[in-house]
Amino acid sequence: MTIKKEEGRESARIEHCPSCNSVLTKNNIYFCRGETPRVYVECAECGIFVARYALISYTSDKSYESLLRKMRFTRANSGKRTMKMIEGFETSVKKEFEHVLELVKTDEDKRHVEDIIAEDYSNEED
Amino acid sequence: MAMEILTGKNIRTLIILSVSLAAGFAISRFAPEGLSGAGRVTLGIFTVAALLWTLEPFPLHVTSFIIVALEVVFLGRAGGPLGFSGNQYGIFLEPFFNPVVVLFLGGFTMANAVKRYGLDERISRMILRRVGSRPNTVLLGMMATTAFLSMWMSNTATTALMLAVALPLMRPFAPGEPFRKAIILGIPFAANIGGMGTPIGTPPNAIAMGILDSMGISISFTGWMIRGLPLVIALLFVSWFVLCRIFPAETDSIDVNIPDEEESLGVKSQFILYAFAAVIILWLTSSYHGIPSSIVALLPIILFFGLRILDDEDFKDLGWNILIIIGGGMSLGIAMKESGLSTWIVGLIPFEGIGLLSVLFIFAFSAAALTTFISNSATANLLIPIAVGIGTVQPMTSAVVIALAASAAMILPVSTPPNAIAYGSGQIDVKDMAKSGAIITIISIVAVTLFIFLLF
């Protein structure tokens, strides 16, 4: 299974500290019942705030266990579809990880993350 | 724009859809003599539904919408073959929010509240702390817990939860150790079986109730449980026994180390459990108070969403796709009855000279065979409308037998989502599942048919 995306649709970038430009970061995950968990990214070098993400789905290196967690909240009806999803799950996570590492090495998107996200939305609307 | 929609996958979808529609058209065109105009059209729609639910070019609920559209355009429009006028076509839409669908919606709401507050996990741990350490007892405990939860929650969610609880306990066992396989197979099998126990246990039950309902035959919550629960208990023991024999444990004791709960139950969690208990009591006593079970099902919906125990996200998450699949099956059933198609199909099968029991066996066997390859709901959607047309068998008997047999899908990983999830663990082979599952499926069909036939 190779990852093939349309030309110009994908890009990747590494997050940098706005102050010291370090790429070393720490992820602090905040949980509050009834709210979407949020990740507060902290610079591992100088300790300042880098970014905040909302966490809607989580996959750890134990991907089967992550999958079980995910399946607890889905109402599947088709065995065929569930099989396809499971088959794709583990390999796609690992493949995409390698793909992203390759992408940031060879062709990193230099824009700000918010600009990349904003562009994505404006494309959807036309 | 066009390029984005016409991807490889969607081209395949369009081809399957076109071929299905063409097949439906051809069959309605060249149907044998003796079938009315409306019957021919319905036969065509039935063919389209059967192909789409089997080949699954898109999610199953999309097929439900296609069925309704075809029904109204080709059958129920004013002046169409059914001779309807005005908005009589509404009978094809009514199944989508009929009492059974509302009952399910209530069930989904309760299941979501239980999951959201982690109560399902607490219940499972509470039971498993008490099962001792003998491998066979642990297996029985796991299976009983799974079956109990899946009577109220979806089979898929229950399997995912129980495997997540069970796998850490399996770490001391080598990969390939038979007991490990017994646990990993026992959980999905018990989830499939548990679904038989209550009307809200699994969609085929709702489809049976809904189709019977449209014929003026009602079956109460208690009525269903009297039929389903003894079978759940019996089949659970049978499956446990089969798994113990095929995959005997190689040790005498295992360490079920589940620590006691640290946190005590929060106020909201307690409220959910009390409300759950109250709703079940009201369901079981509806013959005394006269409030229909579907209206009782509104109680958790109003309480949990009204008191912000669940939020908008949970509401979106209520399994609307499943409700649409159920509605589509019932809508197809109505078309088959209105057009006389079910009577016609039944007339083709030479039932004379075959005993009632054999007829039921044929239907139960067909249901089990179909459900091995296609979804349980699609199986019920396609078979029940035909079966209730047989004059010689009580519709109640045939519908219940098919619905229960549709849950006997233990043979292949693709048979049901629970099987697929267990297979996804990578710790069992298709052969392991097929061998034990085939025995359990055959025993299930025989048990379901005999029990329902002899006792009801």
Ligand SMILES: [Zn+2]
């Ligand atoms: Zn920094």
